[in-house]
Amino acid sequence: MAPTPLKLKQKRSQERRRKIVAAATRLFGRRGIAQTSLTDIAHLAGVPLPSLYDYFKDKQDLVAAVPEENYLALYRQLESAASGTVTADPRRQLRDIFIRNLEYIRDNPDWGRVFFLEIWPSAAVREARIRRAVDRYGLCYVELVREAIARGGYDKRLDPYLAMSMLMGGLCHLTAVWLLYSRPYDLVERGQELFDRLERAFRTSKKGRRAALR
Amino acid sequence: MAPTPLKLKQKRSQERRRKIVAAATRLFGRRGIAQTSLTDIAHLAGVPLPSLYDYFKDKQDLVAAVPEENYLALYRQLESAASGTVTADPRRQLRDIFIRNLEYIRDNPDWGRVFFLEIWPSAAVREARIRRAVDRYGLCYVELVREAIARGGYDKRLDPYLAMSMLMGGLCHLTAVWLLYSRPYDLVERGQELFDRLERAFRTSKKGRRAALR
Amino acid sequence: MAPTPLKLKQKRSQERRRKIVAAATRLFGRRGIAQTSLTDIAHLAGVPLPSLYDYFKDKQDLVAAVPEENYLALYRQLESAASGTVTADPRRQLRDIFIRNLEYIRDNPDWGRVFFLEIWPSAAVREARIRRAVDRYGLCYVELVREAIARGGYDKRLDPYLAMSMLMGGLCHLTAVWLLYSRPYDLVERGQELFDRLERAFRTSKKGRRAALR
Amino acid sequence: MAPTPLKLKQKRSQERRRKIVAAATRLFGRRGIAQTSLTDIAHLAGVPLPSLYDYFKDKQDLVAAVPEENYLALYRQLESAASGTVTADPRRQLRDIFIRNLEYIRDNPDWGRVFFLEIWPSAAVREARIRRAVDRYGLCYVELVREAIARGGYDKRLDPYLAMSMLMGGLCHLTAVWLLYSRPYDLVERGQELFDRLERAFRTSKKGRRAALR
DNA sequence: TATGAATGAGAATTCATTCAT
DNA sequence: CATGAATGAATTCTCATTCAT
Numbered sequence: 064m065a066p067t068p069l070k071l072k073q074k075r076s077q078e079r080r081r082k083i084v085a086a087a088t089r090l091f092g093r094r095g096i097a098q099t100s101l102t103d104i105a106h107l108a109g110v111p112l113p114s115l116y117d118y119f120k121d122k123q124d125l126v127a128a129v130p131e132e133n134y135l136a137l138y139r140q141l142e143s144a145a146s147g148t149v150t151a152d153p154r155r156q157l158r159d160i161f162i163r164n165l166e167y168i169r170d171n172p173d174w175g176r177v178f179f180l181e182i183w184p185s186a187a188v189r190e191a192r193i194r195r196a197v198d199r200y201g202l203c204y205v206e207l208v209r210e211a212i213a214r215g216g217y218d219k220r221l222d223p224y225l226a227m228s229m230l231m232g233g234l235c236h237l238t239a240v241w242l243l244y245s246r247p248y249d250l251v252e253r254g255q256e257l258f259d260r261l262e263r264a265f266r267t268s269k270k271g272r273r274a275a276l277r
Numbered sequence: 278m279a280p281t282p283l284k285l286k287q288k289r290s291q292e293r294r295r296k297i298v299a300a301a302t303r304l305f306g307r308r309g310i311a312q313t314s315l316t317d318i319a320h321l322a323g324v325p326l327p328s329l330y331d332y333f334k335d336k337q338d339l340v341a342a343v344p345e346e347n348y349l350a351l352y353r354q355l356e357s358a359a360s361g362t363v364t365a366d367p368r369r370q371l372r373d374i375f376i377r378n379l380e381y382i383r384d385n386p387d388w389g390r391v392f393f394l395e396i397w398p399s400a401a402v403r404e405a406r407i408r409r410a411v412d413r414y415g416l417c418y419v420e421l422v423r424e425a426i427a428r429g430g431y432d433k434r435l436d437p438y439l440a441m442s443m444l445m446g447g448l449c450h451l452t453a454v455w456l457l458y459s460r461p462y463d464l465v466e467r468g469q470e471l472f473d474r475l476e477r478a479f480r481t482s483k484k485g486r487r488a489a490l491r
Numbered sequence: 492m493a494p495t496p497l498k499l500k501q502k503r504s505q506e507r508r509r510k511i512v513a514a515a516t517r518l519f520g521r522r523g524i525a526q527t528s529l530t531d532i533a534h535l536a537g538v539p540l541p542s543l544y545d546y547f548k549d550k551q552d553l554v555a556a557v558p559e560e561n562y563l564a565l566y567r568q569l570e571s572a573a574s575g576t577v578t579a580d581p582r583r584q585l586r587d588i589f590i591r592n593l594e595y596i597r598d599n600p601d602w603g604r605v606f607f608l609e610i611w612p613s614a615a616v617r618e619a620r621i622r623r624a625v626d627r628y629g630l631c632y633v634e635l636v637r638e639a640i641a642r643g644g645y646d647k648r649l650d651p652y653l654a655m656s657m658l659m660g661g662l663c664h665l666t667a668v669w670l671l672y673s674r675p676y677d678l679v680e681r682g683q684e685l686f687d688r689l690e691r692a693f694r695t696s697k698k699g700r701r702a703a704l705r
Numbered sequence: 706m707a708p709t710p711l712k713l714k715q716k717r718s719q720e721r722r723r724k725i726v727a728a729a730t731r732l733f734g735r736r737g738i739a740q741t742s743l744t745d746i747a748h749l750a751g752v753p754l755p756s757l758y759d760y761f762k763d764k765q766d767l768v769a770a771v772p773e774e775n776y777l778a779l780y781r782q783l784e785s786a787a788s789g790t791v792t793a794d795p796r797r798q799l800r801d802i803f804i805r806n807l808e809y810i811r812d813n814p815d816w817g818r819v820f821f822l823e824i825w826p827s828a829a830v831r832e833a834r835i836r837r838a839v840d841r842y843g844l845c846y847v848e849l850v851r852e853a854i855a856r857g858g859y860d861k862r863l864d865p866y867l868a869m870s871m872l873m874g875g876l877c878h879l880t881a882v883w884l885l886y887s888r889p890y891d892l893v894e895r896g897q898e899l900f901d902r903l904e905r906a907f908r909t910s911k912k913g914r915r916a917a918l919r
Numbered sequence: 920t921a922t923g924a925a926t927g928a929g930a931a932t933t934c935a936t937t938c939a940t
Numbered sequence: 941c942a943t944g945a946a947t948g949a950a951t952t953c954t955c956a957t958t959c960a961t
Binding site: 524526657662665688689693 | 737738739740864866877878882902907
């Protein structure tokens with residue numbers, strides 16, 4: 064009857080909502096979105112099935128909530144970390160956001176699973192609402208790369224979108240392998256290695272310039 | 278040779294099988310594997326639903342056939358292209374395989390959709406049979422990078438697996454964006470750009486060495 | 492207590508469950524288990540097909556419920572009848588249980604059909620859960636025969652298991668003919684005749700002893 | 706097209722037919738009739754699936770052929786054994802037919818399975834054609850008992866049909882237990898014991914007479 | 920004729936969603 | 941309001957039977 068999720072004035076409700084999203088995150092990641100039923104989620108969350116509909120319009124809505132919620136958490140973490148830093152060096156920031164993301168995945172592998180194995184890249188991402196969350200994140204990278212170029216840290220010929228693809232693609236692949244092959248390496252360490260290597264491709268250099276002209 | 282567990286002795290059958298795989302490839306890519314029913318596939322392929330079971334044990338089997346089939350086609354294309362070349366320069370070969378893959382995707386966007394948005398990275402890849410096909414492909418990259426390192430073309434400190442992640446991650450992300458955002462750029466051209474940039478991160482260089490030590 | 496693996500907390504549900512089991516009992520008996528679809532059962536029970544799954548895990552589970560349910564009813568009837576009797580004469584008890592069983596079948600021919608034409612003896616009985624119910628019943632006979640032997644009423648050389656086979660075999664065959672040939676005789680009367688005849692084969696006797704030595 | 710099975714002029718055809726029935730016998734017994742597909746039978750028999758239809762109108766027809774065929778074999782065996790014997794003592798004959806049946810089952814447990822666990826007693830026996838084969842066999846018993854009574858060997862008050870129920874019921878139960886509980890005893894030996902016991906219930910005796918009057 | 924292939928008609932089962940208490 | 945129960949709509953898969961070569 065209610066076309067929009069009810070407003071959650073009460074505290075317990077917020078708690079419930081979080082439990083549902085957490086359960087969904089875990090199950091989506093482990094079995095896949097399609098293979099997870101709302102019954103399963105309700106069961107794991109410890110709430111009665113119809114209660115899901117107090118918080119989410121339908122399954123689609125819940126699916127969309129998972130990346131949103133987690134991006135929110137990631138952003139919160141980034142911000143809290145950034146608050147101390149005064150340096151607004153975009154390269155440093157870029158590295159930070161990249162590493163923090165890996166840390167978040169390491170600490171929340173369920174979310175990693177959902178996002179890197181289920182949502183992105185997948186047909187689900189086509190849904191506008193999900194895409195928005197993803198795009199927003201990707202644009203952070205683009206923006207920082209752009210700034211780094213402006214400041215002369217990165218090669219002027221570097222297309223920021225291409226750089227973003229390299230960063231996110233690497234992040235994605237690294238994570239996927241880490242998840243699929245039972246975490247055979249330290250994700251964050253490996254990510255740092257990847258980032259530093261990648262920056263060599265971004266930075267201004269005579270050698271690079273020549274290669275790019277080829 | 279035929280990865281099908283069932284019979285198929287007559288010629289018309291081969292045709293049918295191909296039609297089914299083609300239909301599955303297209304639908305899996307557009308709607309997602311879980312959202313595609315066998316009914317849909319049969320309909321698009323123009324065969325009665327139960328006939329699918331003459332060619333594939335179950336849905337899983339059909340899902341697995343899609344990457345296998347397409348990898349086969351890709352390999353065939355790579356080989357035919359390679360046959361002319363005598364030069365066994367691994368860097369050249371690496372670039373070749375990378376670019377050809379993009380070309381194949383550009384020419385078979387449906388397959389690109391299935392593979393980059395559905396199968397890899399996704400829970401489906403957890404299935405042994407699918408993983409095998411994917412791994413085999415990834416190992417080509419690893420091998421070529423290794424050779425390039427041995428020949429001194431690439432940095433000795435470069436971990437071939439890391440390089441592979443950068444290559445495949447970039448390929449994947451580029452393709453995903455290309456597909457999701459209605460092909461906003463020339464995939465192959467962009468891929469070349471990405472590859473050449475990436476190689477700057479692979480090559481031996483004093484600057485790089487110092488960075489890696491950090 | 493409830494053999495169902497699923498919930499059922501409200502009163503109306505109990506009613507539903509009973510209706511489903513009744514419908515299953517009837518249809519299994521008339522057409523055979525394999526020839527009866529869940530659709531048929533749901534239809535006869537007047538409930539929507541998926542509701543069966545609220546009460547039974549799957550068809551197998553429903554099949555198993557039929558003998559269990561009816562054995563329960565039979566036992567209840569035996570107990571209520573036994574409560575009045577103080578005499579613990581095992582021969583009397585044996586006759587009682589035998590006759591009551593026939594009465595139950597006469598009054599519930601559908602159940603008789605399922606049990607004697609479908610479940611026992613049949614491949615279904617191979618399933619552990621069903622076998623347990625059947626075995627439990629057979630062991631009543633064995634036990635009572637054993638006691639009757641101990642008290643000197645029956646021949647010491649009589650193997651209680653063999654006696655059980657004769658009793659249950661006779662019961663089974665009588666019922667089967669009664670059901671298959673449109674009840675051509677009074678089942679209970681005939682059963683008494685059979686039981687009394689059979690006892691002559693069980694009882695101690697000089698003639699019998701000699702025959703057994705042969 | 707052909708509503709009746711073709712006549713089998715050729716020798717190979719007869720051979721094929723036998724192989725099909727043998728395969729059906731085994732599979733019906735092991736998995737149950739309903740759980741056995743014609744494909745399975747054809748496969749085990751080593752004939753192409755459509756060939757079944759050269760010998761049997763439909764599955765039903767094949768099902769009916771199984772008891773027919775086996776009864777034929779049983780009869781053949783009985784006859785060959787009887788040919789030597791001049792004694793037409795009905796009690797001896799009865800014992801013979803009973804024991805030979807057990808021997809046949811012991812030697813063809815597959816057939817035992819089909820018949821005692823699948824066909825008799827089961828809904829299948831309701832089919833006229835199958836019933837005929839079964840009835841014919843049962844009537845042998847009735848006839849012999851009748852003769853034995855006439856000759857004074859058995860009690861005049863004994864109902865031949867009741868005796869038949871006791872014999873066949875016992876045979877059935879013994880066999881079923883033997884099959885279901887992994888042949889825990891020597892079937893034939895046990896059958897002899899049962900038969901001899903049972904005869905004590907059949908024979909003329911003062912004790913018996915009194916009991917029957919009760 | 921023999922037989923590989925094809926298929927129409929179900930069957931069981933699942934699940935998102937909504938009543939009704 | 942909270943929630944146990946209910947269900948319509950699909951979905952995968954099976955199989956007896958029949959083409960068509």
